Amino acid sequence: MSTAVRLDATSLDRFLRVLADAREVFAPVAATDGRVEFARVRGGEGVDSSRMLTGLSPKGLFFPEAEVLFRYDRGGILPVESPGGPIAVWGMRGCDARGLALLDRVFGSAFQKPGDERFEDPYWKSRYDRATIFGTVCPAPLSTCFCNWFGGSPSSTAGIDVQATDLGEAWLLSPVTAKGAELLMTVDDLLSPATARDVEASREIALRAQSALPPPPSLEGLEDLLTGVFHEPAWEGIAAPCVQCGACTFSCPTCHCFDIQDEDRNGRGRRIRAWDSCMFGIFTREASGHNPRALSTQRVRQRVMHKYSYFPGNYGEMLCTGCGRCVSVCPVGFDIRNVLLELVSGAEGEGR
Amino acid sequence: MTIGSELRDTARRLLSEGTVELVIGWRRGSRPTAAVPAFVTDPEEAGSLVFDGTCGTNPAVYFTRDRRQYSGRKVGVAVKGCDARAVLQLVMENQVVRDDVVLIGVACPGVLDRRRVALAACGREILELEDRGAEVMLRGAGFETVVRREDVLSDSCRGCPHPDPGSVDLLLGTPRREAASGEERERRVREFEALPPAGRWEATLREYGKCIRCYACRNVCPACYCETCFVDQNDPRWIGGTCEPTDTLIFHLIRNLHVAGRCVECGACARACPTGVDLLLLHRKVAVEVLERFREEAGMDAGARPIMASFREDERQEFIMG
Amino acid sequence: MSNAYLPLPMRVARIAAEDPARSLRTFDLVFEDPADRDAFRYLPGQFCEMSVLGRGESPFGIASSPTEEGFLRFTVNRTGSVTAEIHDLREGDRVGLRGPLGNWYPVDLFRGGDVVIIGGGFAFTTLRSLLVYLLAHREDYRTITVVYGARNPGLLLYKEELEAWAGLGDPGLRLHLTIDRPADGWVGTTGFVPGVTKGLAPSPDGAHAVVCGPPVMIKFTLPVLAGLGFPDDRIFTSLERRMKCGIGKCGRCNIGPRYVCIDGPVFSMAELRENPEPV
Numbered sequence: 001m002s003t004a005v006r007l008d009a010t011s012l013d014r015f016l017r018v019l020a021d022a023r024e025v026f027a028p029v030a031a032t033d034g035r036v037e038f039a040r041v042r043g044g045e046g047v048d049s050s051r052m053l054t055g056l057s058p059k060g061l062f063f064p065e066a067e068v069l070f071r072y073d074r075g076g077i078l079p080v081e082s083p084g085g086p087i088a089v090w091g092m093r094g095c096d097a098r099g100l101a102l103l104d105r106v107f108g109s110a111f112q113k114p115g116d117e118r119f120e121d122p123y124w125k126s127r128y129d130r131a132t133i134f135g136t137v138c139p140a141p142l143s144t145c146f147c148n149w150f151g152g153s154p155s156s157t158a159g160i161d162v163q164a165t166d167l168g169e170a171w172l173l174s175p176v177t178a179k180g181a182e183l184l185m186t187v188d189d190l191l192s193p194a195t196a197r198d199v200e201a202s203r204e205i206a207l208r209a210q211s212a213l214p215p216p217p218s219l220e221g222l223e224d225l226l227t228g229v230f231h232e233p234a235w236e237g238i239a240a241p242c243v244q245c246g247a248c249t250f251s252c253p254t255c256h257c258f259d260i261q262d263e264d265r266n267g268r269g270r271r272i273r274a275w276d277s278c279m280f281g282i283f284t285r286e287a288s289g290h291n292p293r294a295l296s297t298q299r300v301r302q303r304v305m306h307k308y309s310y311f312p313g314n315y316g317e318m319l320c321t322g323c324g325r326c327v328s329v330c331p332v333g334f335d336i337r338n339v340l341l342e343l344v345s346g347a348e349g350e351g352r
Numbered sequence: 353m354t355i356g357s358e359l360r361d362t363a364r365r366l367l368s369e370g371t372v373e374l375v376i377g378w379r380r381g382s383r384p385t386a387a388v389p390a391f392v393t394d395p396e397e398a399g400s401l402v403f404d405g406t407c408g409t410n411p412a413v414y415f416t417r418d419r420r421q422y423s424g425r426k427v428g429v430a431v432k433g434c435d436a437r438a439v440l441q442l443v444m445e446n447q448v449v450r451d452d453v454v455l456i457g458v459a460c461p462g463v464l465d466r467r468r469v470a471l472a473a474c475g476r477e478i479l480e481l482e483d484r485g486a487e488v489m490l491r492g493a494g495f496e497t498v499v500r501r502e503d504v505l506s507d508s509c510r511g512c513p514h515p516d517p518g519s520v521d522l523l524l525g526t527p528r529r530e531a532a533s534g535e536e537r538e539r540r541v542r543e544f545e546a547l548p549p550a551g552r553w554e555a556t557l558r559e560y561g562k563c564i565r566c567y568a569c570r571n572v573c574p575a576c577y578c579e580t581c582f583v584d585q586n587d588p589r590w591i592g593g594t595c596e597p598t599d600t601l602i603f604h605l606i607r608n609l610h611v612a613g614r615c616v617e618c619g620a621c622a623r624a625c626p627t628g629v630d631l632l633l634l635h636r637k638v639a640v641e642v643l644e645r646f647r648e649e650a651g652m653d654a655g656a657r658p659i660m661a662s663f664r665e666d667e668r669q670e671f672i673m674g
Numbered sequence: 675m676s677n678a679y680l681p682l683p684m685r686v687a688r689i690a691a692e693d694p695a696r697s698l699r700t701f702d703l704v705f706e707d708p709a710d711r712d713a714f715r716y717l718p719g720q721f722c723e724m725s726v727l728g729r730g731e732s733p734f735g736i737a738s739s740p741t742e743e744g745f746l747r748f749t750v751n752r753t754g755s756v757t758a759e760i761h762d763l764r765e766g767d768r769v770g771l772r773g774p775l776g777n778w779y780p781v782d783l784f785r786g787g788d789v790v791i792i793g794g795g796f797a798f799t800t801l802r803s804l805l806v807y808l809l810a811h812r813e814d815y816r817t818i819t820v821v822y823g824a825r826n827p828g829l830l831l832y833k834e835e836l837e838a839w840a841g842l843g844d845p846g847l848r849l850h851l852t853i854d855r856p857a858d859g860w861v862g863t864t865g866f867v868p869g870v871t872k873g874l875a876p877s878p879d880g881a882h883a884v885v886c887g888p889p890v891m892i893k894f895t896l897p898v899l900a901g902l903g904f905p906d907d908r909i910f911t912s913l914e915r916r917m918k919c920g921i922g923k924c925g926r927c928n929i930g931p932r933y934v935c936i937d938g939p940v941f942s943m944a945e946l947r948e949n950p951e952p953v
Binding site: 069070072076077079106107110112117118119121123227230231257258259260267269273276278283284287292305306309313314 | 676677678679680681683725727728729730731732753754755756757768770914915916918919921922923924925926928929930931936937950951952
């Protein structure tokens, strides 16, 4: 892979403006009420590269809260045109980039039918495939971060095309993929070669962040262990405080459940898909009124099982990157880490 | 003796005596800025209960979740002033049997707003919080600061009309907070009303533009318990599921009207919102209107009829009579 | 890039009411585009998502067999807003169709042996597809036993065809219809499907069973089959869950780690017993 380069901190604005001339650029932007969220930018103004985590994950850039699947009128279906054009995302954390890579596995062919084009989601693919992702190394984890539980780290490169480290007076940009290297070449008049000291400094930052993370618990065989405790009464107590909203689901970088609805006005309209959550009471309620997951205990269990047992059983990876948003956003303080530890120790206690 | 230790003793006693089989209260969670709901069935576990300004959820919500799973069981519940009114409102609406509930009132100093607390720490992560009454101590990696409670108080509590829980079975702590003046309660409502229509529309769009339709507000609210919420109905489909302004605003406006006269302005909705939408403003506006028009407030008298379900001939009817 | 979310345009060619109350209607659909028709290959057990644009989509098992050319048959039970709209359709109206979706009854596994088909109520739709398919490949299968029951005679689907099959004079095709309780004009068997199956006692040797019906029927039929000696990996059923995308993306229709829309709707009992989530 080509060598790392250096971007002066004062040149970030120009860098983003040059990128924005040729593509859609997204970056974390600070709002007046203290929130930082990914938004489209034309330059560096308002960009906050230092906030550890945006409120919502960047999955909304490629899998929006609501999107039109097609329009129709009395003549029939009118497919939507995908706008095309390259995309760049600045300032993504490793956990979020890994989350997008996981979603790409879901929205790509179904795992049961690898390579079967019919199971590719064209709405996701058409956007994600044209994106170049800049991932920023985390300088210090939050108390809610647990990326290292599932193979992540503050300097993880999964799902990232260019890794960026904030050295203070400059950014170190290391291409991770050919796509990333190509993008850097288009702006290379803004860049200078990185010095050995730059590279060393970036390594120190990554190491320091890594060692600040508490060591992960042993979760060997978690997916089978959870299957083993599926019928345990412990789930009732675990689910008790949950009020079944979608705050965790919607802020999570890997949750992807969606609803499909038609919106009609006198014979013309559109079919949309919108974020949905397995936590909602009516998620699995059938037209007859029968609901296989009528109780909140069953739904809380479904969320945990899907992310930490079913998905890894099918895809070989956890459907969680330990970003910790669910922990900080939950109105009732549900902490998935404690839940997993409780279930694991319960299973071990029973000698399973 | 702090309210927290009184609460622990009370819960321990009620459970060991068999007066209740469950106490719903709060305990410390992973985040120092927000206590989390606790469900204690074993007197030995009563030691986990706490009470301070981080206890911002409304425990009355658990009486209307999951087909009223606690109905028929004797349950003790720790309630702030607003929470107690919420339970009484549910009694009025036949969702809770008053005799099945032991209301453990706690004299509430006002709930802290997590976002204001975060701003007070200048965005640095808070690892410890100590509620010292008039002041709040915040500590994190490499910093410690003390802020005034009034600077980080939730809006709901700044204008709180009934801080002391009424009609409770027990009252812990010394009620020492005065109800906010009507002026204080209405201040932000009047400020908003003073904006010109275009300004109000712009502010509304901007605020509700943050909404992601996660329904945390609806789901933490004790008053929202419809089997099928209007947003989820398909036949007819009242509103769309997108975050487009029309869809989002209609959701919030209709929810506001559905809880009119039933909302106790606890602010749990605003605190639950992951994107910080200022939900309380409209709820307070409606509560103030209800008080003006009907001279009543939600959850004040368990024996009364719900405000919007009753009619008195002497009510203001200027919109009919002109 | 193909787009599995776009429905194919279809026209309603024929509508038949199955029951006197008209809560069950059978629709024959034809493809508007011959290229779509030629590309559509399916096997018994699969389903499609039928769209009424503006109202929504609903999944239905394909009741026709791939051996019946030129049309796709679906029987729709009127239960919700989409099915109500479908029931209001007339011949010539246009609908959308996405499919074929899901997996199918393992007809290759069944080859050379007996097949026992047990159905209840309006769950007989994909069983019709299976039966017609087996009959069209008659020499590949030995004895075909069909037990089909409904609450009352009016609720039996495909009554004319049931008569026709009974009248085929095929000694290896045993058709047993039953209704729950005696009814005027009914001279056939009375009794619940599990009991009737037990009485018939089909042999498990080299046989596979397919059971589709209301949960209570399945619940009581499975022990009967087990008692007769059918092992779990030779008993199949077709399951339902609320569905949206039909292609394993929206996360709604899973039973444990299996998605009803891709890993199913056809499952063997052996697979279901391995599944932590109850059906």
